[in-house]
Amino acid sequence: MKKCFFIVLLAVLVLFRVDAQAGVVKPYKTLKAEAKAEAVKKAAEANKQREAEKPTDPEEWDYWDDYEYTWEDFYDEPDDDVYNINRELRETGYAKLVKGATYNIDWHICIGDHNTLDATGATLKVGGNAAMRNDWTTLKKGYDSMSNIKVKGGTWVSKSSGGYWSTSFSFSHAKNITFENMNINTTNAKGHSIELVGCKNVTIKNCKVIAKGTPSSGCLEEQIQIDLAAGNTAPFLSGSLRDGTTCKNITIDHCTVTGARAVCANYTKKDGRYKNKYHDNIVVKNCTLTGLTSEALSFFNANNVTVKNNTIITKSKRTGTAYSIGCHMAIFGTKKVSAYEKGKFVVEKNTIKGGRQGFQMCSHTKSRYGKLIIKNNKLYCKKGKGNALKVTTNASGSRSAKSVTKKGNKLYKW
Numbered sequence: 001m002k003k004c005f006f007i008v009l010l011a012v013l014v015l016f017r018v019d020a021q022a023g024v025v026k027p028y029k030t031l032k033a034e035a036k037a038e039a040v041k042k043a044a045e046a047n048k049q050r051e052a053e054k055p056t057d058p059e060e061w062d063y064w065d066d067y068e069y070t071w072e073d074f075y076d077e078p079d080d081d082v083y084n085i086n087r088e089l090r091e092t093g094y095a096k097l098v099k100g101a102t103y104n105i106d107w108h109i110c111i112g113d114h115n116t117l118d119a120t121g122a123t124l125k126v127g128g129n130a131a132m133r134n135d136w137t138t139l140k141k142g143y144d145s146m147s148n149i150k151v152k153g154g155t156w157v158s159k160s161s162g163g164y165w166s167t168s169f170s171f172s173h174a175k176n177i178t179f180e181n182m183n184i185n186t187t188n189a190k191g192h193s194i195e196l197v198g199c200k201n202v203t204i205k206n207c208k209v210i211a212k213g214t215p216s217s218g219c220l221e222e223q224i225q226i227d228l229a230a231g232n233t234a235p236f237l238s239g240s241l242r243d244g245t246t247c248k249n250i251t252i253d254h255c256t257v258t259g260a261r262a263v264c265a266n267y268t269k270k271d272g273r274y275k276n277k278y279h280d281n282i283v284v285k286n287c288t289l290t291g292l293t294s295e296a297l298s299f300f301n302a303n304n305v306t307v308k309n310n311t312i313i314t315k316s317k318r319t320g321t322a323y324s325i326g327c328h329m330a331i332f333g334t335k336k337v338s339a340y341e342k343g344k345f346v347v348e349k350n351t352i353k354g355g356r357q358g359f360q361m362c363s364h365t366k367s368r369y370g371k372l373i374i375k376n377n378k379l380y381c382k383k384g385k386g387n388a389l390k391v392t393t394n395a396s397g398s399r400s401a402k403s404v405t406k407k408g409n410k411l412y413k414w
Helices: 002-021 028-052 058-063 081-092 338-342
Strands: 094-097 102-105 109-111 116-118 123-126 132-134 146-152 155-158 167-172 174-180 183-185 192-197 200-205 208-210 222-227 248-253 256-259 261-265 279-285 288-291 297-300 302-308 311-314 327-331 344-348 351-354 359-363 369-375 378-381 389-391 401-407 410-413
Touching (some): 081 094, 109 146, 297 302, 359 369
Parallel strands (some): 146 174, 167 192, 222 261, 248 279, 261 297, 279 302, 297 327, 302 344, 311 351, 344 369, 351 378, 359 389
Antiparallel strands (some): 261 288
């Protein structure tokens, strides 16, 4: 019995040893050095064989191949980093980068269904427009393009000193996505580090997302963008995919985000079919969010929102405008949407600093928010503590929230 047990244990250990190497993607620099070393070895072996075949009779040397091989005769150029990562993801569904290694991402990593990329401890130097996106050739309406995607770790940096005016991580019509333990510093303030278009069940956790450079005074773009599939919000989608799909069940937890805007759930201004669509169930907690020229945190057309245990600071100098609000919730559209009145909005245990307001909830339509619970916050406003917390009236003259519970908040002039 003991002998059988140890045989099984040995088999398991061997299996785990093999699996530990599965999915590992070496960087191009290492593969190139290994390929050259192998080529040098083969050249030496070929020359040794050639010498061994050298005739002893000098009169036969004319028939002997006296060509001296070099490593270049046997060198096989390896594929680039992105090709190797994409191939591993495509073939096994799992790619693990080497800790301490550097990878060049000069075109996008195309992650697929049930794929995991573990970049823990690696540095990824991003050139061009995109670091990663889902496969556009398999896009479907709704949330069915892809599911169960995980991106873990890595220090993602721009090859450009000023960053790129682009989106680094772009996902559309997808579900069950996790970003964790990532350090992203690739786009400038006009771009987006992470863009979610019509996605659900997304978690962004323990990530540091910082825009490169200094934004212009009027810049409004967010580093984490929560968007819907419409023509002006996602122009890269083809017509049939502009189906108005919104985002659902989005959680941002223990993240540091800095940009012109830090985080924003967007609406469409131009596409009349979808002006009244809304995102649902967004949670932002335990984060430090900084907006340099616009709101640090905005929810436009979002239902069921939780904002808890965050530090939210808007540094915009446009203190007479809504772009200087610390945390901004607003409803836009063309008609009353009753679903908002059933929603719950919790703002709790945050430190929020803004210009015109610290926190504001506002409906620009006849819609009304449901239940607002705002408690135990420290709210700062440059326009005075009387403006630190504001719930406006809607287009019908009613309060923008059907029910408001205020408790334990401390208001300050900033």
